[in-house]
Amino acid sequence: MKLKQLSENLGLSQTTVSRALNGYPEVSESTRRRVQRAAAAGNYRPDLRATRLATGKAYAIGHVVPMVNKNDVINPIFAEFIAAASLTYANYGYELMLRIARTEDEESIYRKLASSRSVDGVVVHSPLLNDPRLPLLKSIGLPFVIHGRVPGAEDYSWVCMDNQNAFKQATKLLIDLGHRRIALLNGQEAMTFAWLRRAGYEEAHGDNRLDLDESLITSDDLTEPYGYQAAKEMLALSDPPTAFLVSSYVVALGVRRAVERLGLTIGKDVSIIIHDDELSYFDNSGVTPQFTATRSSVRNAGVKAATMLIEKIRNPDNPPESHMMETQLVIGSSTGPCCR
Amino acid sequence: MKLKQLSENLGLSQTTVSRALNGYPEVSESTRRRVQRAAAAGNYRPDLRATRLATGKAYAIGHVVPMVNKNDVINPIFAEFIAAASLTYANYGYELMLRIARTEDEESIYRKLASSRSVDGVVVHSPLLNDPRLPLLKSIGLPFVIHGRVPGAEDYSWVCMDNQNAFKQATKLLIDLGHRRIALLNGQEAMTFAWLRRAGYEEAHGDNRLDLDESLITSDDLTEPYGYQAAKEMLALSDPPTAFLVSSYVVALGVRRAVERLGLTIGKDVSIIIHDDELSYFDNSGVTPQFTATRSSVRNAGVKAATMLIEKIRNPDNPPESHMMETQLVIGSSTGPCCR
DNA sequence: TTGAAAGCGTTACCAA
């Protein structure tokens, strides 16, 4: 069923039918109802391709995910973020186009998305330090929101978990509990999320006049074996850590395994704080304090980024907007300082 | 830069320029080269919206992911599958539109995708037993490929890991090794992948005239705590299992934890076989046999589904095609029968 | 409150 046929059936012009269906005010209520009824009965839906061409809009947002990890193409956090964004777009009549980008293709992908008019804007994932995509997108003039922050850069829109503060507060908590040897199991520090986490960790050390020990800091792709291996090696040091600050739950599972293999007890001999999206995956809350960005925060971030971008598209002259997602400190139970 | 301007610059008609750029044979090579050069110089790219309307194609494939899990919206396997598909579509000039569907919205989403002509076809994820989407999509006439199989249904296109055979072979291996009490930690059995895995497990038992013990079979969302809890309870039985057949690596991490907490050794006291996408996440190969669909298989499945669907769109009258992805049995090291 | 007609930027048919 096309607009033409529908309007002929109704004995109205295409103009009137279109207006009735799109909620224009200058249509009489009785006509509108009649049109709506007929449209529903005839199962009419406007051809999105025609609407796009006629309106000059794409009614689509691109999500460009770079291939950065060895293991995943899309990590679970991104998947949740993107899923939430997708649901949000649907509410606004927008589609989500997903693009996976090899680093060498990334620039041409953005250029093509812009010049072929297939999207109205993009969400940029996995920002890096000095990320070249920022100036690129500005020069292209394609509206964008970054999922993450780029330290040092300004004048762009982003939505981000407060990684730095999260790790600062978590580190501070451990220090206040008496810990002095706190391990940081971080992600790849070329990505700003990891860089910021380390910054928060270092800040808390500085505030408390504690020296950093590089042998307690590692960064890698966030897998279970990484957590196990790193924790195992650190625990074998002559002066081992008494607490672990861990960037993801899978890594924490590895840490837990290393700890338990030594016969140590989490929450008594060793404290673990996890920064991740899914508290429930780690089932010994009540034993160890946990600092976490909950999965719902990730979803909220996706929703926020989506609405921000749509707003930006509708109002291109508004200044860049940014939003820091709150994280929350969840303490399973009281955990005294480590003393083994 | 639009086609009109480009053609004016060149002193050619839009027709000729379009033909030159789209590789039509009736253009002289010299003209084609001249056009291509000018297009590249002027950074011309056809407006995809116009192309779509003119050709009647959408140049887009929809991936509709139902919200089935409590924890993830998109599970990591889907993410990899979808990522691989996305890369494949890009090669063919197609876009991937991602839609997350609440169960109650699913039908209307498919109808809308079809009638608004925003996709040329869809990939259906997470098939269920007697999945209503099959007849729905057939009646709508929207080309589709299912990621997974629907037992009992016929005459549709699918790409699937060979879940049933994988679990049959894995179970058989354990039986041949002397195991008689084999636990199955499965996913939600409303989803066909889990149903098929159980079928394979049961088949191997039947072939060897072993009775099933329902107390050794559980199914749930695939999380670490699920694996831990289920394994812990089973190991406390008066006649505990000597082997575990596990549907995902996170679950296996939980099983391992339960096993190790009892002071048991994997590969000696207890065998574990994992069916999952990422061998490397479980780092004690060499100790326990592992049966696994590797992550590359998942990616291959995504590529396969994408190419099949595009082929189907180009050739709507071809009969349904299906493809069973091979899985491989990876044995870390020789593992004798359990005997504790 | 309604309608006629001109776009939107391509592709594709029919002539030349």
Added chain:
DNA sequence: TTGGTAACGCTTTCAA
């Protein structure tokens, strides 16, 4: 081998 022109199915301007 090239070009004129009519689609494609909407939205939107202008007129009634």
